[in-house]
Amino acid sequence: MKASVRAPFHGLASLAALATATMVANPALADDAPAAQDPAAAPTSAPAVGEIVVTAQRRAQSVMDVPLAISAVSAQGLAAKGxxxxxxxxxxxxxLQVSTNFGAAQPNFSMRGISVANEYNSNQVSPVGVYMDDVYLAARASHGMGLFDLDRVEVLRGPQGTLFGRNTTGGAINFITRAPSLSGSNGYAEVGYGNFNTFTAQAAAETTLADDQVGLRAAVNYVKGDGQIHNVYPGGRDAMSQDTLQGRVALRIKPTGSGLDIKIRAYAGRDNPTGAGTIGLQSARAGLGFFDINEKNLGQFRTRAWGVAANVSYELSPAVTLTSITSYDGGSLDMGQNADGAPADILYINWKSNFRQFAEEARVNYSSDKLKLVAGVFYGWDRTITDNDFNIGSALGAGVNGGFFQHFRQSRFSIAGFTQGDYSLTRNLTLTLGGRYTSDKARYRDGYAYLFAGGFGAGETPLATTVPCVTAAGTCAYDPTARYNLDGNNNAFTGRAALSYKWDSGMLAYVSYNRGYRSGAFNGGSYTSSAGINFVKPETVNAYEVGLKGRALDRTLSFSTAAFYYDYSNQQLQDTRPGPVSILVNAPKSEIYGAEGEFTWTPSNRFSINGSIGLLHAKYKELTLQGTNLAGNDLPFAPHVTAQIGADVVLLDSGVDRVTLSPNVAYAGHQYFTPFNLTNAAGTAQNNAELQQDANAKVNGQITWQHANLQLRAWIKNAFNARTYAYGLDLRGAGFPYNFLVQSAPRTFGASAKVTF
Incomplete structure (x- = not known):
């Protein structure tokens, strides 16, 4: 089954031509330059107006001076694109692609084709590292955050195995929150209303307790809305509602003349939406529109996240700064997912996990005329406790419900040392060398699972132990004391080498080699037999990249470009077989190459245009699943083309009132949701042609009226109601009579009012 959008996208050809002509790939899409968050080192040169200062290399630099493929998007840029x-x-x-079977609650990031593929278990980490204020977030359930009161988002494409560490084979995303400025008081309050009875509210307030020394900032975000996918089942709840509450507080202490800068940030949030709209059993789709469902057991996606972090920097001298980042985070998920898309008791899963993590990073920054050096050590620990419940109609026979209960506790420990230096060979030529050694240990403990009778709201009676049990489900007597334990360890050396040349005009060219690594993993999806509980090899990527970025047209055009080639080994993915039995395996070899470009052109203070394009070739060179050779297939969630183009047009500027129109179009090419692509394994009932998404374009926009400290805004997303899927999973190969597909959101629109002070 495919969902496609045939609406014309005349801007794509123009965008591609412009991107090629100007060689564009990694600009800052921003209105102003925010303050750097890490005072470890000053920028090597003062950033031009409109540039963002980033800390992608663990020191403050203009984004145009960083020899990396990096997108830095300001809070204003995020708002303009919705x-x-x-x-x-x-x-x-x-x-960058985002796929998810849990709506916005647990997004799966795919960067340059590298993703979790068809792996959906909560104990697995993302190969795209996600950070908040330089703090690594291990649990993917904590990645579905609302973006409020941010300074910027830094998206680093390509492996970041030196300064960011393990689990960054695809890249890294760093969400930088606003910290107290230590000057005066400020804040804002914004309320909005949209279709689906959606109410939004955001507010932030900052006060300076002692000028240039002590400041406090607090922010809150609230969203409440009805379901966006209509459920025709009598009394059934609509899918994809919104119910979010988040808060954050930041304290900054910078005693005068001490060299100390202390930032303490704490946050907490919860999310309680109804489950995603799913398409499963085809007979249940009769008479339904794309944004309709007929589901008896629509679940709720409950997630919680909280944490505290202390970033302490101490300037020993103008050349040397010490930084310590200490964090402790936690959270949970309790997600009820109807996996049949039907008004019947066929398959309902309750995913339940509890998370904790601690991390400490200590580093030193050294800066001289010739050398910019970062070196440090890292320790991280995270734990996942999982209790999943799989309710399967007729599991024990016709009309006899049953299922499986699964429990395990996973702990991971990581220790690393790293260093990276930029050495000026000449006034214009810089050599970058860096390395990181990581030692990872993992523990799978207290694992057990059993087959039960009942379920779907009824009592569950254990019948047979399935973990530990190496034979087929139901063949081992129930033993409530039986447990399964497993250890896994691996070490890795990763690094970076680059040469960059910066012309006196500001243009920067670079060539680089990066090695990335994602640690080995336990199979969290085996609950019908312990034969499938294994520890697979780590992923590795050898990445080669060239890039060019700079300014042109009297500095009104900023642009950057990159071309890359990856030798990608041992991607971790699921091999799903009848039973159902899921086995975590490695895809031995993949090849990825492509190019990308971004630009912002501001010919006047009344008009600005920005755009980007990504071209991608991502294929398996060696892969066998279910006894089927899949070499030559596309990696899942890896469209060959992605692009976007947007503009900011000032319709009125009287000096008192300013009205700005900001339209944009986002395009994604055809993609597959499974490594099988269109291939069906012999001897199965697979129909993998259902698990793909045609090329589509989504049109968004907003119009904003600014009057003094009052802003009124009207917005629309997916204006032409493009019908797309966010995720797809093969269930036919597991023995079910359907595949599993998740619908994306329909058209949404609304308005808001914001007051700043």
Whole structure:
């Protein structure tokens, strides 16, 4: 089954031509330059107006001076593109895709074709590292954050195995929140209303307790809305509602003359939407529109996240700064997912996990005329406790419900040392060398699972132990004391080498080699037999990249470009077989190459245009699943083309009132949701042609009226109601009579009012 959008997208050809002509790939889409968050080092040169200062290399630099493929998007840039949560981020970044079977609650990031593929278990980490204020967030359930009161988002494409560490084979995303400025008081309050009875509210307030020394900032975000996918089942709840509450507080202490800068940030949030709209059993789709469902057991996606972090920097001298980042985070998920899309008891899963993590990073920054050096050590620990419940209609026979209960506790420990230096060989030529050694240990403990009778709201009676049990489900007597334990360890050396040349005009060219690594993993999806609980090899990427970025047209055009080639080994994905039995395996070899470009052109203070394009070739060179050779197939969630183009047009500027129109179009090419692509494994009932998404374009826009400290805004997303899927999973190969597809959101629109002070 395919969903396609045939609406014309005349801007794509023009965008591609412009991107090629100007060689564009990684600009800052921003209105002003925010303050750097890490005072470890000053920018090597003062950033031009409109540029963003980033800390992608663990020191403050203008984004145009960083020899990396990086998109830095300011809070204003996010708002202009309608990016309100992390799941929308692909609208602003080339070669970034976001897929999810849990709506916005747990987004799966795919960067340049590298993703979790068909792996959906909560114990697995993303190969695209997600950070908040330089703090790594291990649990993917904590990645579905609402984006509020941010300074900027930095998206680093390509492996970041030196300064960011493990689990960044695809890249890294760093959400930088606003910290107290230590000057005066300020804040804002914004309320909005949209279709689906959606109410939004955001507010932030900052006060300076001692000028240039102590400041406090607090922010809150609230969203409440009805379901966006209509459920025709009598009394059934509509899918994809919104119910979010988040808060954050930041304290900054910078005693005068001490060299200390202390930032303490704490946050907490919860999300309680109804489950995603799913398409499963085809007979249940009779008479339904695309944005309709007929589901008896629509679940709710409950997630919680909280954490505290202390970033302490101490300037020993103008050349040397010490930084310590200490964090402790936690959270949970309790997600009821109807996996049959039907008004019947066929398959309902309750995913339930509890998360904790601690991390400490200590580093030193050294800066001289010739050398910019960062070196440090890292320790991280995270734990996942999982209790999943799989309710399967007729599992024990015709009309006899049953299922499986699964429990395990996973702990991971990571220790690393790293260093990276930029050495000026000449006034214009810089050599970058860096390395990181990581030691990872993992523990799978207290694992057990059993087959039960009942379920779907009824009592569950254990019948047979399935973990530990190496034979077929139901063949081992129930033993409530039986447990399964497993250890896994691996070490890795990753690094970076680059040469960059910066012309006196400011143009920067670079060539680089990066090696990335994603640690080995346990199979969290095996609950019908312990034979499938294994520890697979780590992923590795050898990445080669060239890039060019700079300014032109009297500095009204900023642009950057990159071309890359990846030798990608051991992608971790699921091999799903009848039973159902899911086995975590490695895809031995993949080849990825492509190019991307971004630009912002501001010919006047009344008009600005920005765009990006990503071109991608991502294929398996070696892969066998279910005994089927899949070499030559596309990696899942890896469209060959992604692009976006937007503008900011000032319709009125009287000096008192300013009206700005900001339209944009986001395009994604055809993509597959499964490594099988169109291939069906012999001897199965697979129909993998259902698991793909045609090329589509989504049109968004907003119009804003600014009058002194009052802003009124009207917005629309997916204006032409493009019908697309966000995710697809093969269930036919597991023995079910359907595949599983998740619908994306329909058209939404609304208005808001914001007051700043």
């Amino acid at each position: 990016v309100t949560n992390s799941a929308n981020l692909a609208q602003a970044v080339p070669n």
